[in-house]
Amino acid sequence: MKEECGVFGVYSFSDEAVAKTTFYGLFALQHRGQESAGIAVSDGEEIKNYKAMGLVNQVFDEKILQNLPGKLAIGHVRYSTTGSSTIENAQPIKMDMKYGPLVIAHNGNLINSGDLRQELKDKGISFAGDTDSEVMAAMIATSTKQDLEDAIVDTLKHCKGGFSVVILTKDKLIAVRDPNGIRPLVVGKLPDGYVFASETCALDIVGAAFMRDVGNGEMVVIDKEGLHSRTWSRGEREALCVFEFIYFARPDSDLDGRNVYEARVQMGKYLAKEHPADVDMIIGVPDSGIAAAIGFAAESGIPFSDGLIKNRYVGRTFIQPTQKMRDLGVKLKLNPLRETLRGKKVVVIDDSIVRGTTSRQIISLLREVGVREVHMRVSSPPITHSCFYGIDTPTRAELIASNLSIEGIRKYLDVESLGYLSLDSLVKSIGLGRRGHCLACFNSEYPIKVPEKLKSLKLIFK
Ligand code: SF4
Incomplete structure (x- = not known):
């Protein structure tokens, strides 16, 4: 049994650059994936995305983090479940869309990604790698909805499987969890912002207080107005992966309390x-x-x-x-x-x-x-x-x-x-x-x- 992936996201309301916060969040989640690591940061105008093969402290150094300015960020550590272990499949994955640039990082596995990928290919979409995350990003990009949040919900309704996802736009940080809550995802509060993480151990390391789990079928959005949420799927059986307790999660993490x-x-x-x-x-x-x-x-x-x-x-x-x-x-x-x-x-x-x-x-x-x-x-x-x-x-x-x-x-x-x-x-x-x-x-x-x-x-x- 191998770990899957770890995701992290941060939104700061102060002027503090958050690339380092993300680095330490990923550092705490390293046990969830050791093949590649990546951080994407927005300064409100532009999104920079840096990723490479290797452990978090092999991929990033002080200079690289300084070149990632901005107050919003997401990060990812990867172990490949779907898709091979190559740089094309490293995350976060960035795509330019009619809604502006969007970056996505994903933990979990879609059981219908083959069908979804084929539908997109039939529409003329091509892919750089072979991950579920790229399929999700392409579905958001090709949605007919005018509003980004509606496009994300529209996409999620077609996705089957276990997934916890963080998404970054120029001015929003978004987290979503699958309708059964198979993979963990939590929200934490910083003195001047919010954090999303696969496990609570990543909140501790950056000084964030645990607020709550992201709910099953919930989308949590953080923007300049603060935090708001909507439930895009209700009534599915709760099914957090029991192996998180047995083996995957760090012992100092809390899952479902x-x-x-x-x-x-x-x-x-x-x-x-x-x-x-x-x-x-x-x-x-x-x-x-x-x-x-x-x-x-x-x-x-x-x-x-x-x-x-x-x-x-x-x-x-x-x-x-x-x-x-x-x-x-x-x-x-x-x-x-x-x-x-x-x-x-x-x-x-x-x-x-x-x-x-x-x-x-x-x-x-x-x-x-x-x-x-x-x-x-x-x-x-x-x-x-x-x-x-x-x-x-x-x-x-x-x-x-x-x-x-x-x-x-x-x-x-x-x-x-x-x-x-x-x-x-x-x-x-x-x-x-x-x-x-x-x-x-x-x-x-x-x-x-x-x-x-x-x-x-x-x-x-x-
Ligand atoms: S408990 Fe479910 S989600 Fe977890 S490893 Fe087993 S089959 Fe997969």
Whole structure:
């Protein structure tokens, strides 16, 4: 499972240049995408857009930010879900329209973007890249509506899928969220302006106070008059992606009013109740397995210990590893604490098992340093279905839980015991009703119907 993208937007009523604010907002959202980063800024007359491949602090420096003057900005960090990893697909995407220049940045995935793209191509529109964001921008540009906000709403009504979008014009900052609220998006208040961000951790870093989530099917507009909002779609089932809680979001973020770290600790507590084990210590797979391991230890009374040390500087790099290094696999990222683990019986907790290959390598590392018994616990249910709403998941054929029983997975991983958190306990850990989440990768109840042709495409080509 790979992160999707992160979006950020800021509108300042003072004369302060906001490119730096956007830089720090993106810096806080770096975990959501490491392939490319971009910032677009308006000074009221002109929009400048700068983007490149790489991490936020590889793409931007002081000089570049100084050359991006203006009081309104949006920013984006990208991991490619739709579209390949190229500069043409980096965001924000700028387009000149009858409404003036417009820049768009998008997190999520449209399940009907292929059809929408074809309709636009049939009208003679050409595309520089192959992202959903460019499709959205082209739809806004070709809308018959006279007013920009009407054109955006007109476009959104044709878009199906999970999306959180920020849009910049010369004098407006706009944020929209899909009717099911699948991808997160929040509004924050600065002393002299407003901020939009994928996660609340990006509000904290720029000194903004959390105001509220952008509602499902809501469009929030900030202009010189202040903030106004309109709901363009009502009555859809609320379906925030539960994987944001399990893995994607930063633990210091709050989603729908629930702190992510607290939710993960609670998942570990329920896991200890459902799948106890007689062991010497509890360890977690860094980073997202750690909070659940702390919860498991608290509930079971068995001590938590660091057992696997993560190289904090393993991120996206443009230096390709050699084949010999690739063979080392997970050793590039994780190293076991030999002295702590030797001869011990341990519970090792990870947030999820996707293909099973990484977990198997981690368990093999533990065996190599002399761990006596390995009991694997997973702080989410078995993943049996692919995601179509902006998370890069493998095909069902590659998902281990789609093909093997729990006992089959246990044997494949070579562990003494294996236990997954139940769906009910996962939902209870998050503390919101089940109707409030997308749980489709565990129970196949997709909140938005996925076209059969898309399902089969994913099965064949991914
Ligand atoms: S299918 Fe899974 S990963 Fe995709 S939005 Fe739903 S819960 Fe999230």
